[in-house]
Amino acid sequence: MMTEEVTLTLGEASDLSLHILRDAGLAGKHAEAVAAVIVAGQRDECHSHGLYRLIGCAHSLATGRVNKTARPKINDTAPSIVKVDADYGFSPYAYNEGIALALAKARSQGLAALAINRCYHFSALWAEVEPLAEQGFAALALTPSHSWVAPAGGTRPLFGTNPIAFAWPRADNHPFVFDFATSATARGEIELHRRAGKSLAPGLALDPSGRPTVDPAEALRGAMLTFGGHKGSALSTMVELLAGPLIDDMISLESKAFDNELGAMPCHGELILVLDPSVFLGEALGKNLARAEMLFDAIIGQDARLPSQRRYEARLNSLRAGVTIPRPLYEELVALVKAPSEKAGAPDRRG
């Protein structure tokens, strides 16, 4: 008898991801970088950025738009700026290629910017800033997406979901990390509501005529709203500017047009700012990391949660017990392995 969920070890989840990506034609280093980000998402129970994303990756590859063998080119633009031209490949390998120089610049200059251009970006931004905080840096990451979100006071899609992620190093704990969309909800959440036949909460979206709606299908055809009214809208504009025009890359409106209704993942740029507290602080580093801990203690001490607390708890569980996904999703993923070729069999199923 089949159960409704399937549990995989992290190794099995990684193997499945690699099979799917390679069978879709993605070059080895890209497949490894993408699989690592996807397995990390599933491990932390960020389901919309976990194994589910392989469907979107496979579709994006099938459109022929993603460069499957892209070779990122590093441009040492200025003492505090490194740009990586991802050559229309997925972002994770480009990030891996460029980040070391960005960190070296932050160490010598105090802060540095890593701009990734012309990449297909789908990963959660926390996966890009958390490792930097693990190495002692503070980091801020921004990226536009496709024009799905109306500005405050407007009625039509213009901004992307435009996430902002931030990480801060902690000596004896996982880094402090947040990562949120400046849209009131994630587009993936609206899609999940549509698939589940559920209504949206009010205040998240407009229908195609610009009126508020709770119908996820109408919302997908209309416009999403930003979180926090005009403040979220202002932040979303900042994301467009800093991860678009500042780095010679597309705003979400252009990125959506560039997609030309193929439904691939957004192709655009990303900006990561890296700050080195040890350069800012010198001998005062320890005192000030302790000061930051005082802030975290005061948050936890009033029963509020730190932003990534749930994610770190999920990680602990996944490392011990593996990851669990709905069986229909698992079947859909396994079908992706078999479909393009017969060179790789489906991994074992475990109920």
Add this chain to the structure above:
Amino acid sequence: MMTEEVTLTLGEASDLSLHILRDAGLAGKHAEAVAAVIVAGQRDECHSHGLYRLIGCAHSLATGRVNKTARPKINDTAPSIVKVDADYGFSPYAYNEGIALALAKARSQGLAALAINRCYHFSALWAEVEPLAEQGFAALALTPSHSWVAPAGGTRPLFGTNPIAFAWPRADNHPFVFDFATSATARGEIELHRRAGKSLAPGLALDPSGRPTVDPAEALRGAMLTFGGHKGSALSTMVELLAGPLIDDMISLESKAFDNELGAMPCHGELILVLDPSVFLGEALGKNLARAEMLFDAIIGQDARLPSQRRYEARLNSLRAGVTIPRPLYEELVALVKAPSEKAGAPDRRG
């Protein structure tokens, strides 16, 4: 017959400000820098950062905590970092002293950080980033304040109102500028509601026992809330970290304790990040400034407003017709001129 409002030219507003500040003992260069910021606030009809702030400045000076003759010390910390020790003076003069080196660093490195330490800060942050965008830079400014705001899910004050301001250069227009508190409302707004005997909108504050309240007096004794729930709370945490521990300065909780119930303006740090689009973009600068204009046009084109649009309209009006304040406020300000000494007379009153 007295009217209920008083109109002053910008010159008169400046003279009044300088009188008050000098009579409170503030050294000349500080008084000039503070007056300029306050008049700019009044000019743009940011009333809580306008002439009204002179009352707070005078009180802060009267507490004896603000260093009236502070000499800011510039520390060229790293190729992309400049720190200014404000020596417990007001921030505007320290900003004026440090900003040129920060801009020079941004021009040569691509981006730079200006940290202002140990300053009494009261000005709107837009006044600090807008002039940078007028010179072609993008800029982001952050500062904590006093612990008045509860983290999402919490019940007690921890964060400051923690504003974030951002500016982007425009060739043929005022810069794109936003400046907002990460608290759901400004503390000054709650104070104005209390003075006016009005209830607050729901969702802005908690009473001292941690329950939601619309009573401004209870809110002032309890805790304000962040805008945008956990997202605003996360941003507020980032402001604490980047404009506190990263730059060896106090978090809002320490700043409040440092004040020791004297009710002076918050003493703390400020971080300004300056990015030079001409270094990021080189020959692609013009194309990308045009791309940013496409974004602004798309916002305005759907009848949404740009964040500082109202402020720029107010400015135009003030430059032509002067600034208008309630007569009771004017009387209170004039009393500040006379009170400490008789060396300066009250400016003419105009009804």
